[in-house]
Amino acid sequence: MLDRLLILTARYARWVPETLLRGFFLLAADVSWLLHVGGVRQLEANLAHVVGPVGRKQLRHISRRGMRSYFTYFSEALTVGARTTEQLKARIRPAGTGYPEPAKTMIESRSVPIGMGHQGNWDYAGFWAGRAVGPVTTVAERLSNEELLETFAQIRRDLGINIILTGEHGITERLADTLASPEQVVPLLADRDLSRNGVFVRAFDSWIRVAAGPAVIALDSHLPLYTVNMYRERLTGDRRHQAGTPLGYICSIDGPIDTDAFQGLPRDQAVQELSQAWVDQWSRGIREHPEDWHMLQPIFIDDLDLSRMHAVPEHISAEVELRRGKARGNRS
Structure with a gap:
């Protein structure tokens, strides 16, 4: 039922007032938050690793903002086809220590691999990069609902993103071939990969398993690796008028x-250490804007069943078991 609603919303986006749809999704976010459904509980567990020992009230405040950010993303993504180019340009702006370095890299006819997480609105980021930096190619997760998958894939293709x-x-070979061509952008959502191909890295107060992709394609292409964080800002003046929305x-x-x-x-060590380097850089942005990290799935190894995970290094297993033992001792 929910999948069908999302598909219909995308299909008839031009006939749905954006303010009405945004209000509906915000209401759904607040209801989910109030009912403390499973996704909200997991979001709060993840946020606790990021923000540290804060009070329950503050954690709930951050998780509410997080749910509203997450649901707003869906309202924006499903109706992006109804937005004008001028509106989209006004809704996003670049910043960061690495900007405008990617543009300089492109002037040298080199391409840009990027590691990023599930934050903000990555469709808007792809739209911006495709016009300001170069053609964008990325990987999208295959969904069980083929019609919903094609709906989201087509939304991104319409933005000029190669999926x-x-x-x-x-x-991996296709992405490396893409980067071998001049002036290409390859951003990968890589903050969670629990398969045997994932790479363990330290993050915040624990360990997470990230996708090897950003490190692999950067190493194979002999290109510098960048990271991207996305977070919201309140718009004012002409930019707010052009965007047609109060938040960008x-x-x-x-x-x-x-x-x-x-x-x-050695290859495995290079991939692990480069993955750690980009996660260290990326995680600083998560600390500054945790409410825009849309991670409603288990990611920290402390919250996972180690017996169901492949190839967990012994020193990580020992560290986790030690922490769990201390936690049990504190409760007894």
Whole structure:
């Protein structure tokens, strides 16, 4: 039922007033938050790792903002086809320590690999990058509902983003080939990969398993690696009028991380250390704007069943078991 509603919303976006749809999604976010459904509980568990030992009231305040940010993303993504180019341009602006470095990289006819997480509105980021930096190619997760999958994929194609779906043959090689061409942008949502191909990195007060993709394609392409954080800002004046909405986004670009320093290492070590480097850079943005991190799934190893995970290093397992033992002792 929900999937069908999302598909119909996207299909008839031009006939749905944006303010009405945004209000509906915000109401749904508040109801979910008040009922403390599973996704909200997991979001709060994730946020607790990020913000540290804050009071329950403050954590609930952040999680409410997080749910409203998450649901607003869906209202924006489903109706992006109804927005004009001028509106979209006004809704996002670049910033960060790495900007305008990517543009300089493009002047040198080199391409830009990017590691990023589930934050803000990555469709808007792809739209901006495709016009300000270069053609964008990325990977989208394959969904069980093929019609919903095609709906979201087509939304991104209409924004000018080239979409590769998970499960397709030779994804890493295709991305490396793309980066071998001049003036290409390859951003990858990589903050969660629990498969045996994921890479363990330290994040906040724990460990997470991220996708190897950003590190692999940067190493194979001998290109510097960037990270992107996205978070909201309140719009004012002419920009708010042009955007047609009170809130926009900052696309914060950080880097570059020089991959030459990792090239002489054994392959697995190079991928792990470069992954750690981009996560260290990216996580600083999450700390500053945790409410715009849309991670409603388990990600921290402390919250996962280690017996169901593949190839967990012994030192990580031992560290987690030690913390769990201390927690049980404190409760007894």
